[in-house]
Every structure is written in structure tokens, then in C-alpha cells.
Amino acid sequence: MATKTLTITEEAYERLKSHKRKDESFTDTVIRLTESNEDVMKGFGALADDDGFDEAAGRTRDDLDDAFDERRERRTSER
Structure with missing residues (x-):
């Protein structure tokens, strides 16, 4: 496997080191942190078909308004 030498600041090194697991090399850490296996759009619209969510949100808003x-x-009566 070919390798490259990188120059990074002490701050960048410390941040990377803080993410490094005991059983990982720095290469493994960089690869793990930069993997993008998840679809960032996957969660959008997840509650769109959930009728119960709208009702619960409405109740919560009503409760907060009442409070x-x-x-x-x-406060007005204390003055």
C-alpha cells in the first residue's frame, strides 16, 4: 500500500487523536471518520405520514401556550 506524508497542525493532530480508538491506526481513524455510508436524505419526510405526530405537536403547543x-x-396579578 502506498503512503503519503501529511503536515497538520498540533490542534488538528490532537482532534484526530481524540477520535482514535485503541485498536486503530491513524489511517483507520481517518477512513472511519470520512466514510459516508449513510444517506443524509434518508430521514427527511419520515414523519410526513404519521398523523399522530401532528396531533401530539398540536397538544404540546397548546400546553406550552397555556403555561x-x-x-x-x-406576574400581572403580582404587580
Whole structure:
């Protein structure tokens, strides 16, 4: 296998070293960190067909609105 010599800063070396596992070489670490096996678009739209999500989000918003209104009323009445 051919090799290349790279010059990196101390900071870059320390960052890379912090990701290195005990059983890995630096080459293994660089390869592991730069692999792109996952499709970054895979998760987009995952909740689009989930009717329960819309309902739960609405309830959460209502709960937060109610809590905000209660705090505002308490502060107004304390003045």
C-alpha cells in the first residue's frame, strides 16, 4: 500500500487523536471518520405520514401556550 506524508497542525493532530480508538491506526481513524455510508436524505419526510405526530405537536403547543398564559397572568396579578 502506498503512503503519503501529511503536515497538520498540533490542534488538528490532537482532534484526530481524540477520535482514535485503541485498536486503530491513524489511517483507520481517518477512513472511519470520512466514510459516508449513510444517506443524509434518508430521514427527511419520515414523519410526513404519521398523523399522530401532528396531533401530539398540536397538544404540546397548546400546553406550552397555556403555561405561558398562566405565568403571564401570575406576574400581572403580582404587580
